[in-house]
Amino acid sequence: MNTLTGNAVVGQSGGPTAVINQSLVGVIEGLKETLVAKGVVTSVFGMLHGVNGLVKGSVKDLANVPAATLARVADTPGAALGSSRDKPDQDYCAKILQSCEKLKIRYFFYIGGNDSSDTCRIVNDLARKAGYELRCYHVPKTVDNDLAKNDHTPGYPSAARFVATAFMADSLDNRSLPGVKINVVMGRHAGFLTAAAALARRLDDDGPHLVYLPEVPFDSDRFIADVERVYARLGRCQIAVSEGIQDRNGRPIAATLVEQIEQDAHGNVQLSGSGALGDALAELVKDRLMKAANMSKPPRVRADTFGYLQRCWPDASPVDRQEARDAGRAAARLALEHTDGSIALVRASSAPYRCEFRRIELTDVAAKTRHMPPEFIDGHSNVAKAFLDYARPLVGELPLMERL
Amino acid sequence: MNTLTGNAVVGQSGGPTAVINQSLVGVIEGLKETLVAKGVVTSVFGMLHGVNGLVKGSVKDLANVPAATLARVADTPGAALGSSRDKPDQDYCAKILQSCEKLKIRYFFYIGGNDSSDTCRIVNDLARKAGYELRCYHVPKTVDNDLAKNDHTPGYPSAARFVATAFMADSLDNRSLPGVKINVVMGRHAGFLTAAAALARRLDDDGPHLVYLPEVPFDSDRFIADVERVYARLGRCQIAVSEGIQDRNGRPIAATLVEQIEQDAHGNVQLSGSGALGDALAELVKDRLMKAANMSKPPRVRADTFGYLQRCWPDASPVDRQEARDAGRAAARLALEHTDGSIALVRASSAPYRCEFRRIELTDVAAKTRHMPPEFIDGHSNVAKAFLDYARPLVGELPLMERL
Numbered sequence: 001m002n003t004l005t006g007n008a009v010v011g012q013s014g015g016p017t018a019v020i021n022q023s024l025v026g027v028i029e030g031l032k033e034t035l036v037a038k039g040v041v042t043s044v045f046g047m048l049h050g051v052n053g054l055v056k057g058s059v060k061d062l063a064n065v066p067a068a069t070l071a072r073v074a075d076t077p078g079a080a081l082g083s084s085r086d087k088p089d090q091d092y093c094a095k096i097l098q099s100c101e102k103l104k105i106r107y108f109f110y111i112g113g114n115d116s117s118d119t120c121r122i123v124n125d126l127a128r129k130a131g132y133e134l135r136c137y138h139v140p141k142t143v144d145n146d147l148a149k150n151d152h153t154p155g156y157p158s159a160a161r162f163v164a165t166a167f168m169a170d171s172l173d174n175r176s177l178p179g180v181k182i183n184v185v186m187g188r189h190a191g192f193l194t195a196a197a198a199l200a201r202r203l204d205d206d207g208p209h210l211v212y213l214p215e216v217p218f219d220s221d222r223f224i225a226d227v228e229r230v231y232a233r234l235g236r237c238q239i240a241v242s243e244g245i246q247d248r249n250g251r252p253i254a255a256t257l258v259e260q261i262e263q264d265a266h267g268n269v270q271l272s273g274s275g276a277l278g279d280a281l282a283e284l285v286k287d288r289l290m291k292a293a294n295m296s297k298p299p300r301v302r303a304d305t306f307g308y309l310q311r312c313w314p315d316a317s318p319v320d321r322q323e324a325r326d327a328g329r330a331a332a333r334l335a336l337e338h339t340d341g342s343i344a345l346v347r348a349s350s351a352p353y354r355c356e357f358r359r360i361e362l363t364d365v366a367a368k369t370r371h372m373p374p375e376f377i378d379g380h381s382n383v384a385k386a387f388l389d390y391a392r393p394l395v396g397e398l399p400l401m402e403r404l
Numbered sequence: 405m406n407t408l409t410g411n412a413v414v415g416q417s418g419g420p421t422a423v424i425n426q427s428l429v430g431v432i433e434g435l436k437e438t439l440v441a442k443g444v445v446t447s448v449f450g451m452l453h454g455v456n457g458l459v460k461g462s463v464k465d466l467a468n469v470p471a472a473t474l475a476r477v478a479d480t481p482g483a484a485l486g487s488s489r490d491k492p493d494q495d496y497c498a499k500i501l502q503s504c505e506k507l508k509i510r511y512f513f514y515i516g517g518n519d520s521s522d523t524c525r526i527v528n529d530l531a532r533k534a535g536y537e538l539r540c541y542h543v544p545k546t547v548d549n550d551l552a553k554n555d556h557t558p559g560y561p562s563a564a565r566f567v568a569t570a571f572m573a574d575s576l577d578n579r580s581l582p583g584v585k586i587n588v589v590m591g592r593h594a595g596f597l598t599a600a601a602a603l604a605r606r607l608d609d610d611g612p613h614l615v616y617l618p619e620v621p622f623d624s625d626r627f628i629a630d631v632e633r634v635y636a637r638l639g640r641c642q643i644a645v646s647e648g649i650q651d652r653n654g655r656p657i658a659a660t661l662v663e664q665i666e667q668d669a670h671g672n673v674q675l676s677g678s679g680a681l682g683d684a685l686a687e688l689v690k691d692r693l694m695k696a697a698n699m700s701k702p703p704r705v706r707a708d709t710f711g712y713l714q715r716c717w718p719d720a721s722p723v724d725r726q727e728a729r730d731a732g733r734a735a736a737r738l739a740l741e742h743t744d745g746s747i748a749l750v751r752a753s754s755a756p757y758r759c760e761f762r763r764i765e766l767t768d769v770a771a772k773t774r775h776m777p778p779e780f781i782d783g784h785s786n787v788a789k790a791f792l793d794y795a796r797p798l799v800g801e802l803p804l805m806e807r808l
Contacts, residue, residue, distance in 0.1 A: 012580075015581070016576070016577055016580040016581070046808070060808065062808070065808060069806060069808070072804060072806035073806045073807070073808055075804070075806075076576065076804075076805040076806050076807075077573050077576055077577070077805070078573070078576025078577050078579060078580045079576075079580035079581075080806075080807060080808045081808065082579065082580055082581075083580040083581050084581075085581065165717075165718065166713055166717075168718070169481050169482070169713065169716040169717055169718050170712055170713065170716055172420070172480065172481055172482025172716060173420055173481070173482050173712050173715070173716045175482060175486065176416075176420040176482045176483035176486055176487040177419070177420070177483075177486075177487050177488075177489060181712075275679010275680065275682055275683050275707070275709055276679065276683060278679055279679050279680060279683075302711075302712070303679070304709070304711035304712055304713065305679055305708070305709065305711075306713075307706075307708030307709075308574055308577050308585075308706070308708055309570055309573065309574065309708065309710075309713070311577065312573040312574055312576060312577045313569075313570075313573055314569065314572070314573050314803040314805065315719070399718040400476060400479070400480075401480045401481070401482075401718065402473060402476035402477045402479075402480050402484075403477070403480075403484060404450070404464065404466070404469060404473070404477055404484045404485065
């Protein structure tokens, strides 16, 4: 390939994670070691708040940031450059291309999920059509773990580590003061993060006792029967629920159940806000478990929605830290050899765990959603051993917890 | 004092914490080293689920638990013996006393908050009246930090550490994708835990930008004006709200605001469940900030309720781990010399931080609630430097987070 001289730009997009800054620093380091060192790239710019900043000319020169600062930034959660939820269409991407031309940018790196890879794809197409030579790279990131062609995605292992740790600790709280405990986990379309709750189990009666994924249609009657069964056996029940659970027709339970409960009791009320699904499920259990199980008084039912802490908690998985950094470096290195692509994490070996970084086409990953494969799911309210074997090496060592 | 021979019992009560097992192990170790070693105490029993288990004869012999197991249990969150929410009256306490007589218990240790110290007080009074010699000790525990005569309470520093860490990380998430972020923190009557959010601040524009405590009457109009001011300056706003905020008449906002919003829009609806307050405040901001600030579109508003993770997260403050253990040991040691009492943590020195354990009367702490003192509060939406100086040595070193 010819040597393409000019500047580089890197941006962060979508929901931040505990390790998205590792990838940012990986790209910067990778560029410095290769393209900048060879004199091919002059300046490395950072987009402030993703492409939203780029089209406004809001960029930051990253060349002079000391290595020690970069090292600390890498270990800091959140998007150090700021992020954006914009989903650029053709017109928006045309503006992105204009900004690239204006800043003499020939290397474009965008860290994010499937929307971000789609932005890369459109910008890449526009550049090609316009005859403007631009190397477009997508660096994978998402706590949902829903990118196609990837064994897993940077950001997921750390979020899964938080969820597993939270379920371990909360399970002991639930043993201390028994009752029904519902924990709502992120993941609008894919159940990988909710499934990670099952990593908390050590002994037979450890929670989570029930796991509900978006991939398995949710049925309220069956749910109550499940809870009743566990409660009868253990006198308590810890439940992992994905925020994205849906009914048989693909309607989100967060909408239907909340509506239904409120309608039944009080008329047509629309709820919103992040605690609503957990609260609605808790109401359902309070109301129906007592009748179903012929209890003399309502059971203790509590719901927590783990919320944004899942994606920003500063205790990243060691594997995730390293892989997120390496994914950024791989993108910078590949930009020397290929005009475009996305970095895919491919598991090269399971025991010992080892992961490789491969270049895939932007179209392989752009705007596609990966779901939990059937072999990771056991029945309608559990995950399979195959999932646990898959996820365990990713999250790292979990805290030791002992019983009397 | 005479040597009182017999058995000992220890129990855990109320909401568990990250270090309540440290106190349990402290009591056991203290007893083994003194009363058991001297042949004064024969068996050490653990109440399963507090006095609820004791009155049912549901106890566990703790004498043969290996030291290595105890060490691991001490580092495990949750109540290893199980806990109870029972608030015993005179009749209930009479049954407790009967169980003590039956099990030849002469040493009674109860780890918990102000309700648990009240149980100790009643049992102690009944025993004295009945002429049954019993040494009753209360060992302090509560994440709310609301025990009288204590500088602080075991359990609080670890929960405060979680809250401060969560606000640091969430503040970076909020910088990445700007908007209004409301985080609801535990503490029904006292604001100490919510106030700990302010420990997250490093730089001028770091969150939390607003802090609302139960000690300061909450006014919705003033709240919106506060948010509007911060949002105008920074384009974002991170808010710490105690679950126990109240209006001028002492009515919990969790009840009034939720009701009011639902009433205004849709009729008379009662909400319940743990996410309700955060969601109601988020609705209020969405609705009114846009009008107040003449925005063209509604601001991004999100609410998280930190929930039970605050009291069980397995990353205890080092100071808290040690003090909780020492409080348990102090109770066992004092039971050799005094008939009853509670252990109070008294700050002996601020720089360097040093804490002492003193015996206080059960009546000093029983059923009393301590609030944030006025000197810890700055205006209606912030904490004072005096609070930060007070809390900083308790939570231990917080993670380093770096900006570009």
